[in-house]
Amino acid sequence: MSKSNYPLKNHTRIIICLFLLLSFFSCKKNEVILFDKAHIDNLSENKKEYYLDSIVDLLKSKKNDSVTRNLYLNIASEYYYINNTNKSLSASLKALNLSKLANDSIRMAKASYFVGDCYENSKKDSAYFYYLKAEKLYYAVDDYDNVAKMLFNKGHVLFYDGNYVESEIQVSKALQYLKKSGNYQLLYSCYTLMGNCLEKLVNYNEALRYHNLALGEIKKMKINDSINNYNIISIINICNLYDLQGQYSKSIKELEALVSKDLRKKRPRLYANVLSNLAYSKMKSGDYKNVESMFAESLKIVDSIGVESDILYKKIYIGQYFLTQSDTVKSIKNLKDAHTIAIKINNSNEVLTSLKLLSEIDKKNSLAYTNEYIKLSDSINYVQKNADDKYARIEYETSRIEDENKILTKTNFYILIISFALILLLLVILILRYSKYKNKELQFLNKQKLANEEIYLLLMEQHEKINNAKENEKSKIAKELHDGIMNRIYGVRMNLGFFNTKCDKEIIEKRKLYIFELQNIENEIRTISHDLSQNNFFDGNDFNILLLNLIENQKDISNTQFKYINNEELDWESIQNIYKINLYRIIQEAILNINKYADASNCEIKFHKIKNNLLKMTIIDDGKGFDLKVNSNGIGLNNIKERTEFLKGNFNIESNLGAGTKIEVSFKF
Structure with a gap:
């Protein structure tokens, strides 16, 4: 990046950020506007990356909801399409972590799938592990098309790691799930990979059958484009089988029908592959007319595109061609170039192929190439054996963890049931105790009521007795007053009245006696009053x-x-x-x-x-x-x-x- 264009790019990024901020604050209901797919598709690769970076910055402050998780997954996908696997991996892992926190199985599966894609070219064992995780998650939610897709991805990893038998097993499982599926593109991919596996396992007839099945799925896809990539790839695969069986004329016929100016214009890489394969088939059939120019043209196209794997195969083909023309110098040069590229891109199969051809052509260095070939072959076999064990171990470890999780889930379920039962038992005990307490309280209240009634009856009985006693006392007092005191007072009054008319000494003495009688009456009244007071023992507490x-x-x-x-x-x-x-x-x-x-x-x-x-x-x-x-x-x-x-x-x-x-x-x- 030069200094002159940096400010322009920085200014562009600021504008994009401002645009996103305005969108962010103006759209509360529809937050998906943050990810404008149509706008992204119209951006250049650099501006697209800035746009995606800006969305990631904004998402850091967002809450963990389904919208946020979907945005991270969409961003991861867009990063992947512009070949920025590091940022795609980061966004995918973020989506995975958020989905785990939210217990969102569907997005956990998709995020694991994306992580697997990011690791596929760099860490195949990690890619296999995440595809396996995604497969289990998709299976748990009954998404069998995606289960099949993950099985296919696992098979793809195994195929390019040289484990063709295990790859075939994974694809077979995928096809079982796709029996009633309408996903023709995935069926095409599975049939194609199965054909390639069988080709590597030297089962050419079965391989041809599966490639023809793949062609059958292309018809169901109803592709409108005049240049059908799937059809061209399948024909190339079939022609490879014809070449391996020595049926070069069939291969030439099929490939010649594909070569066209339209294909060269729209799909230059495919055109180059068709052209080089046609040249190879003609070379193997002994027809060398225009073969060199065809190889040269195909090499020039892929070299301009910069696809090193295609350059590798073209170099090997050209090396073999010059060998047929007895030009060992050019043959050795092209094969050495192929050997260098194969080492660079870590294509072990083509490293062995180039070493084998060099050991046959370069007589001077034949022993060195042969020893290197043997050493590398042994190393590859060892690595491949370890890889087989590694993938088996990943399957085993994943299965073991799943079993442990099932046991843990089962244990947790039992603990939950026991806890629920204990809580229920405790509630029953509490209810029974409460009922018993309420029952006792009710019994106590009933007994208290009965006691109140009994006390009331006793008191009423006692009051009746008191009233009777009072009435008796009244009668007694009335009788005493009437029969005793009243008569005596009357007698004293009459006598005193009579004596008041006389004043002799004898009468005065008698008057004194009646006055004394009045004192006795007074004392008697006092006695009755005192007795009446004594009988008030009923006054007081009931x-x-x-x-x-x-x-x-x-x-x-x-x-x-x-x-x-x-x-x-x-x-x-x-x-x-x-x-x-x-x-x-x-x-x-x-x-x-x-x-x-x-x-x-x-x-x-x-x-x-x-x-x-x-x-x-x-x-x-x-x-x-x-x-x-x-x-x-x-x-x-x-x-x-x-x-x-x-x-x-x-x-x-x-x-x-x-x-x-x-x-x-x-x-x-």
């Missing part, structure tokens, strides 16, 4: 009333003196009825047991408030007691235990023969 009433009722039915000690610190209104009714029933059960078994003289029932929310009840009697080891599972004690457990409280009993019994119940409220 639960205390229930307990007091329960204790009072024992006086008539038991020889034991029961004593209830009321704790003034306790606010029974703050304690739920469920606790009160169970305490009431526990006291009832304890009193029943004492009356039946204890033979006690005294029993004391009291409550203690410990800290803020802990209540402790003790029931102590001085009865005959019992042995806890023998009689600790009675119905009464079990009832007390169950009620205490229901309250989530603690139950303790202490008793010894002849030493009485102490029951303790404590719980939080």
